[in-house]
Amino acid sequence: MTLIDELIALLGPERVRHHPLDLLVFSKDAGVTTGDVVAAVLPETAQEVAAVVRIARRYETPIVPRGAGTGLAGGAVPVSPGLLVVLTRLNEIHDVDEVGLTAWVGPGLINLDLSERLEPLGLHFAPDPSSQQACTIGGNVGTNAGGPHCLADGTTVAHIYAAEMVTATGEMVTVGSEAPDQPGLDLRAVVVGSEGTLGIVTRVLVRLTQNAPDVATLLIGFPTIEAAAAAVSGVIASGLIPAALEIMDQPMVKAVENFVHAGYPTAAGAVLLAEVTGTADTVASGVDVIRSVSETNDAIEIRVATDADERALLWKGRKGAFGAVAQAAPDYYLHDTVVPRTALVEVMTKIYEIGDRYELQMLNVFHAGDGNLHPLVAFDAKEPGMLDRVQEAATEMVRVSIDAGGSLSGEHGIGLEKRGLMNLVFSDIDLDAQARVREAFDDAGMMNPHKVLPEGSRCFDAKGVRL
Amino acid sequence: MTLIDELIALLGPERVRHHPLDLLVFSKDAGVTTGDVVAAVLPETAQEVAAVVRIARRYETPIVPRGAGTGLAGGAVPVSPGLLVVLTRLNEIHDVDEVGLTAWVGPGLINLDLSERLEPLGLHFAPDPSSQQACTIGGNVGTNAGGPHCLADGTTVAHIYAAEMVTATGEMVTVGSEAPDQPGLDLRAVVVGSEGTLGIVTRVLVRLTQNAPDVATLLIGFPTIEAAAAAVSGVIASGLIPAALEIMDQPMVKAVENFVHAGYPTAAGAVLLAEVTGTADTVASGVDVIRSVSETNDAIEIRVATDADERALLWKGRKGAFGAVAQAAPDYYLHDTVVPRTALVEVMTKIYEIGDRYELQMLNVFHAGDGNLHPLVAFDAKEPGMLDRVQEAATEMVRVSIDAGGSLSGEHGIGLEKRGLMNLVFSDIDLDAQARVREAFDDAGMMNPHKVLPEGSRCFDAKGVRL
Numbered sequence: 001m002t003l004i005d006e007l008i009a010l011l012g013p014e015r016v017r018h019h020p021l022d023l024l025v026f027s028k029d030a031g032v033t034t035g036d037v038v039a040a041v042l043p044e045t046a047q048e049v050a051a052v053v054r055i056a057r058r059y060e061t062p063i064v065p066r067g068a069g070t071g072l073a074g075g076a077v078p079v080s081p082g083l084l085v086v087l088t089r090l091n092e093i094h095d096v097d098e099v100g101l102t103a104w105v106g107p108g109l110i111n112l113d114l115s116e117r118l119e120p121l122g123l124h125f126a127p128d129p130s131s132q133q134a135c136t137i138g139g140n141v142g143t144n145a146g147g148p149h150c151l152a153d154g155t156t157v158a159h160i161y162a163a164e165m166v167t168a169t170g171e172m173v174t175v176g177s178e179a180p181d182q183p184g185l186d187l188r189a190v191v192v193g194s195e196g197t198l199g200i201v202t203r204v205l206v207r208l209t210q211n212a213p214d215v216a217t218l219l220i221g222f223p224t225i226e227a228a229a230a231a232v233s234g235v236i237a238s239g240l241i242p243a244a245l246e247i248m249d250q251p252m253v254k255a256v257e258n259f260v261h262a263g264y265p266t267a268a269g270a271v272l273l274a275e276v277t278g279t280a281d282t283v284a285s286g287v288d289v290i291r292s293v294s295e296t297n298d299a300i301e302i303r304v305a306t307d308a309d310e311r312a313l314l315w316k317g318r319k320g321a322f323g324a325v326a327q328a329a330p331d332y333y334l335h336d337t338v339v340p341r342t343a344l345v346e347v348m349t350k351i352y353e354i355g356d357r358y359e360l361q362m363l364n365v366f367h368a369g370d371g372n373l374h375p376l377v378a379f380d381a382k383e384p385g386m387l388d389r390v391q392e393a394a395t396e397m398v399r400v401s402i403d404a405g406g407s408l409s410g411e412h413g414i415g416l417e418k419r420g421l422m423n424l425v426f427s428d429i430d431l432d433a434q435a436r437v438r439e440a441f442d443d444a445g446m447m448n449p450h451k452v453l454p455e456g457s458r459c460f461d462a463k464g465v466r467l
Numbered sequence: 468m469t470l471i472d473e474l475i476a477l478l479g480p481e482r483v484r485h486h487p488l489d490l491l492v493f494s495k496d497a498g499v500t501t502g503d504v505v506a507a508v509l510p511e512t513a514q515e516v517a518a519v520v521r522i523a524r525r526y527e528t529p530i531v532p533r534g535a536g537t538g539l540a541g542g543a544v545p546v547s548p549g550l551l552v553v554l555t556r557l558n559e560i561h562d563v564d565e566v567g568l569t570a571w572v573g574p575g576l577i578n579l580d581l582s583e584r585l586e587p588l589g590l591h592f593a594p595d596p597s598s599q600q601a602c603t604i605g606g607n608v609g610t611n612a613g614g615p616h617c618l619a620d621g622t623t624v625a626h627i628y629a630a631e632m633v634t635a636t637g638e639m640v641t642v643g644s645e646a647p648d649q650p651g652l653d654l655r656a657v658v659v660g661s662e663g664t665l666g667i668v669t670r671v672l673v674r675l676t677q678n679a680p681d682v683a684t685l686l687i688g689f690p691t692i693e694a695a696a697a698a699v700s701g702v703i704a705s706g707l708i709p710a711a712l713e714i715m716d717q718p719m720v721k722a723v724e725n726f727v728h729a730g731y732p733t734a735a736g737a738v739l740l741a742e743v744t745g746t747a748d749t750v751a752s753g754v755d756v757i758r759s760v761s762e763t764n765d766a767i768e769i770r771v772a773t774d775a776d777e778r779a780l781l782w783k784g785r786k787g788a789f790g791a792v793a794q795a796a797p798d799y800y801l802h803d804t805v806v807p808r809t810a811l812v813e814v815m816t817k818i819y820e821i822g823d824r825y826e827l828q829m830l831n832v833f834h835a836g837d838g839n840l841h842p843l844v845a846f847d848a849k850e851p852g853m854l855d856r857v858q859e860a861a862t863e864m865v866r867v868s869i870d871a872g873g874s875l876s877g878e879h880g881i882g883l884e885k886r887g888l889m890n891l892v893f894s895d896i897d898l899d900a901q902a903r904v905r906e907a908f909d910d911a912g913m914m915n916p917h918k919v920l921p922e923g924s925r926c927f928d929a930k931g932v933r934l
Contacts, residue, residue, distance in 0.1 A: 100872075157656075187901060433908070
């Protein structure tokens, strides 16, 4: 028996993909790196996932969990030859508790499908990554995904109460609990955002959020990025926390408008998309605050969406931003850094300067409210030397963000892409502490190895100087 | 040289307490258990803490960190003879970032002192345990403390961005980061609430919250606990999340009123203390919602505090509840369980029934908005058999909470008191996962051993059946 034989005996041939074309399809996520896939399996139950893990372990084949493959940082791309465990078939909504506002769901459930199926109950799942039409809840858990509405609602970790997980030894563990305020160590919080390095999540207890009784969406054109950023700071300083505060620069506005025809003001230097939710009174007073702060900051156009259709149209522009870019160039590279809100203008200026210096076509859209930047470089990978230029510029952009007191990643994760940069924000001892916790879950290095933490994070062991 | 000699050489005799009277003082927290203290040391810097840990490690003496000793679950009480590291002298506010809304503070800083010193800046630290006049930020971190205002603001973990920590080997580690959206494993979240079992926190980066521009406090009398609980459910169902929703039953209202003379309606079966914060508009509409829901639920008196003095007086009753009880009986035992909000009435009924059956004098005050119950038993420990009755009743109360889908502890922690009950909410495998993470920080079992996790949590090792 080989690994493949055993997997086929367990799952049948249809659910064990190992033909060259399959391996090619599964060797990439939505980012730029190609991995080395031994086979991709499609389990349908947690028990099957556990059985797959036990088989792979016997063959000492590393395991990489994967959802919809929309990740941009290479988290679901095996580095050394690995077995992909594709979780898209664990996509059921098991139990919806309308009173306690929770649901147990499969990790393969598509983010937007959950909210659409909850719509008749007046509920939704708050994290709303731009990829929400395709990305899965399990992927959201793996990267602690954000989205425009996470400014007020918090990222995925604030919306996960518990997770059932298959460990590297094939055991089933529950982290967090159905009961509120779990006692003991909060392993739930360390599993969320761990990018598949601690185990494979097979069921998730999500928090459901009531739809707000009222909502207003504003689209505001400013002469410059600086003016838009100043308006964002002004709104936050007023004490209002809007549901969303998104900025697009002029190149992005033009690309989007060309694609979705949402009536975005292409003459503006930057566009701010703001949303306030709550009761009718709260929303009205929030709109007043945003309007007044925007006027103080030289807004050239203020549009308030008056009905659901217009709101949807305004959001369609923002959510379709990355699709729009696909029209502009064959390839794109989407950055993900975070800076203190007060450093937005300073860092954006440096990022434009880096883009100019490397002669790159750059478009910007970002979660301005929480300082999460997403510079996007549109390019043609076939142009000689282009990929190197893009990647060198990327590293410079991360560095200027960190120099301004920012961080490596807001929501896309570290994956392969940024693990070499982890030492910019953590000391050797800090990384060692993370590596030890990882070993506590997976001492054999089975689960998504070579991801997130740089090689040699267990520095003390490697150097033989354990105290 | 002995352990004591080395500690005195490091810290001087004044900061190494080991005379019998000192040991008696430090052998208890605010709960009922007495521990076994070898010495209590009072370091003044993180470097001294690290040096103390390295010395204790050489003598194989377990270490127990302690703040103000206001804990109720025995978390700061050494079980086997241990060295207490008392952190009250690490109480500085190091850096306040008024723009980024953060501050680095010492773990020994008293919770209320931080908010009072931030008052001129219009800022405060949101977690507000009832003990906030005495308890320390470090203790808040250790227990992931809550408080009345955590309904809207979240518990301590939502207000800690990073912590500097001395590990069991005497190294300095930083968990979390100054930058927003820390990448990698979120060790910050697992350290918060770990009750000193992972290391000794020596500096904390706290999140500061802007004082709301407007606030209103309502005191509402209801004929019964059921009516008050129904009003709480009604308010939450309306979509409003007030800053606080606190219920007191009639015995507690009478004790409080007798103590603070705040004008609480002693004829009411239960009193709801509600607070809404925000802009003037938001507050006015919130008051309307609470008033209308309360009227629907047979409120017999609704009082809205019209100025800061009256608000302070209404809160003084709630915050002084436990002081008030000290007048009623020489000893008290304060429970801490959590139930789904929808099970409040059902569980309260059972808790009253348990109190009656054990013939205990019970008073109730609880964070109704998040289902965190605090039945309080007032008693005289000198009465023969009383302590046993109190503890048997306590276990029954925890069990009825868990049976209703609730949890062991909302905010006081597990400590010694409840570790024997952890298996009511976690399987052996779940506890093993927690124990492994603990070992990743402290493989020698130096840091606050015999706390939180029951003995034998590393079940697979103990039974010799590691897979």
